Amino acid sequence: MKIIYVASPYAGDIQKNTEFAKTACHHVMEQGHAVFCPHLLYPNILNEHNPKERQLGLDMGLAMLKSCDELWVFGKHISQGMSMEIERAKELKMPIVYQELDVVQNVIPAFNPKNFEVKRKDYGNTGGNCMVGTIQFYLPDLDRILWVNCNDESASITTADYMWNTDGSESWDCYEDVLVASFSFDESPEQWSQWLPMVHETLLYTIEQETAYFKKPFSLPVAWLPDTIRKNAEPGYLEWLQSEGKNAEIEAQGRIVIDEAYPCSEQTLSGIGTMGYQ
Secondary structure (H helix, E strand, C coil), rough: EEEEEEEEECCCCCCHHHHHHHHHHHHHHHHHCEECHHHHCCCHHCCCCCCHHHHHHHHHHHEEEEEEEEEEEEEECCCCHHHHHHHHHHCCCCCEEECCCHHHHHCCCCCCCCCCCCEEEEEEEEECCCEEEEEEEEEECEEEEEEEEEEECCCEEEEEEECCCCCCCCCEEEEEEEEEEEEECCCCCHHHHHHHHHHHCCCCCCCHHHHHHHHCCCCEEEHHCCHHHHHCHHEEEEEEEHHHHCEEEEEECCCCCECCCCCCCCCCCCCCCCCCCC
16 A cells, blocks of 8 residues: 655635545545645644744645655646645655546535526637637625536536745735536536536526527527526427437527427417528
């Protein structure tokens, strides 16, 4: 059994980074190794906001590094403390393993997915005429801003994470976008249930903007339809689309266009569009 030293971000969003470190340690233990993670130990003993005590914690962590077999690095960016650990491991000629864990969605603290505030909406071209709708949400339960981005193929959710400035200012003023979740609309929405209310809100906005911009229906798998569109659709038609493996075609005002191949009477189709969209 090896002893693995875990390096991952800590300062900044301490709550999220602590949960991330715990998940990283659990990953190490699942591989059959023992683990040492200084920022899950020393902050419970020392005052992280006292520069001298924070530096003492970093120094003690580096002192323990030489007793470990390998350094495993986790996270989207390298903090100042992590850089020191990596440099020390190189001096010790210790194996350094960079880990890429798809665990961000598992370390977001619990929150009410329907409790959000819309702060800003944007719709624009990200290049190559790829139009994306973006909504900035504020989550009161987390006191956190999230951005949800949608086009006709996928959605992504990003937040901002603090980074340690390397300009000698000893500050956390610099930040970068961090990917929280990314998924294709070909996937099942069930595993993304905590994000669905915000994704549906962003989809409604994107559909509104895109149908006006391109003057044609927006194509979306039935499973991802926002409730406000679904409740106005003919249930039998939605079932037929799913059985045929077809997407719902949505025009302006969230009106679903009926495929001419749908085996149904004109009476049933009354009030619902047809594929003859102009």
